[in-house]
Amino acid sequence: MVISLEEMGKKARQSAFELAQTPTSLKNxxxxKMADALIEKEEEILTQNRLDLEKASEMPQNFTDRLTLDHDRILGMAEGLRQVASLPDPIGNEDSAWVNHAGLQIAKRRIPLGVVGMIYEARPNVTVDAAGLCFKSGNAVILRGGKEALRTNVKLCEILRTVVASSGLDENAVQIIQETSHEIANQFMQLTDYLDVLIPRGSARLIKAVVNNAKVPVIETGAGNCHLYVDKDAEFDMAEKIVVNAKCQRPSVCNAAEKLLIHEDVAEKFLPRVAQALEERHVELRGDERACAILGSRCRPATVEDWDTEYNDYILTIGIVDSLDEAILHINQHSTHHSESIITENYRASQRFLNEIDSACVYVNASTRFTDGFEFGFGAEIGIATQKLHARGPMGLNELTTIKYVIRGDGQVRE
Known part of the structure; x- marks a missing residue:
């Protein structure tokens, strides 16, 4: 039976009220139990995932990589849920408290956002991550995944809902939209009577569509045009290792490096070396004039569009810069404000990079691949926010809360 969005919204609102009052021990x-159920139902999940993959067989490899589940990835999703369970519950925490001039006791208390809407593409792990984080933070969630992962997402949601119901709570704390048309997506984005916030997660195209069409408040998660800058004082072994990891470890994800900038003082020595390491891993190299002059036919001239493109593939664009100033200016101009890293032994250069790069996550001597809720100790993430509102970077439990002021008096009236 197909349930209308309005009906789903009503059920989510009722469930959110119950969940906000649910004790931490029960949520944990x-x-x-959700983690146990994923492992127990692994073969059922993989069966549905194989059916999704069969229909997506003509899609690019970077797309099917995000769609694919296997034993290790299911274990990873389960571990993410266990980590979320082990984290402190933010609900009910008081950020601050004071007594005003009239003797009123004022406290700033953490409460759930309410009902969270998620729109995402072919990433089944988002189904579990979003459900787990929203559940722990006292929010009901309505999920709308991409059609390519529909069977997998529905099976995952079914498993999670069964666990919630068997624990005596309202299973509508987690719901999934099974109609994948654009019309339904647009209606979902305008469900202002029931959704408190909408979080898109996926390509730049998807995020732009949600931002442009939604009437519900949006927390904008970002595409990842991530940069590495190899400074003139970089240690080459470290730099090579970081570049190869950031580009090649899993190129289909948003925290993979897409651009490499190299200081001109070290470009002649470092670029051929790192290019060889990248070519051995089948990375296509594109570059500016100076990079192409050093690498010759091994490097294809970059277009204007390349500098602003998130590839999610084995492609890397390389630029040679005259100075740290030029690197910072270039990154701030072309970045999607996701994750950037400098490789240097120069403390002053590293501090300037940390202070002046306008991105959610800024690294010194480390791979951008660490921009991840699991790696940051959040258990999982609901997305990586690149905006500048209340959430920025990997979004964990605290970012799924808001505040209310609780005021206690003993008869005060305002004169």
Missing amino acids: AVLN
Whole structure:
């Protein structure tokens, strides 16, 4: 039976009220049961995932990589839920408290956002990550994944809902939209009576569509045009290792490096070396005039569009810069404000990079691949926010809360 969006919204609103009052111990128990259920139902999940992959067989490899589940990835999703269960519950925490001039006791208290809407593409892990984080933070969630992962997402949601119901709570804390048309997506983005916030996760095209069409408040998660800058004082062994990891470890994800900038003082020595390491891993190299002059036919001239493109593939564009100033200016101009890294032994250069790069996550001597809720100790993430509102970077439990002021008096009236 197909349920209307309005009906789903009503059920989510009712469930959110119940969930906001649910004790931490029960929420943690349910999350651990969810993790157990994923492992127990692994073959059922993989069967549905194989059916999705069969229909997506003509899609690019970077797309099917995000869609594919296997034993290790299911274990990873389960571990993410267990980590979320082990984290402190932000609900009810008081950020601050004071007594005003009239003797009123004022406290700033953490509460759930309410009902969270998720729109995402072929990433089944988002189904579990979003459900777990929203559940722990006291929010109901309505999920709308891409059609390519529909069977997998529906099976995952079914498993999670069964656990919630068997624990005596309202299973509508987690719901999934099974109609994948654009019309339904647009209606979902305008469900202002029931959704408190909408979080898109996926390509730049998807995020732009949500931002442009939604009437519900949006927390904008970002595409990842991530940069590495190899400074003139970089240690070459470290730099090579970081570049190869950031580009090649999993190129289909948003925290993979897409651009490499190299200081002109070290370009002649470092670029051929790192190019060889990248070519051995089948990375296509594109570059500016100076990079192409050094690498010759091994490097294809970059277009204007290349500098602003997130490839999610084995492609890297390389630029040679005259100075740290030029590197910072270039990154701030072309970045999607996701993750950037400098490789240097120069402390002053590293501090300037940290202070002046306008991105959610800024690294010194480390791979951008660490921009991840799991790696940051959040258990999972609901997305990586590149905006500048209340959430920025990997979004964990705290970013799924808001505040209310609780005021206690003993008869005060305002004169």
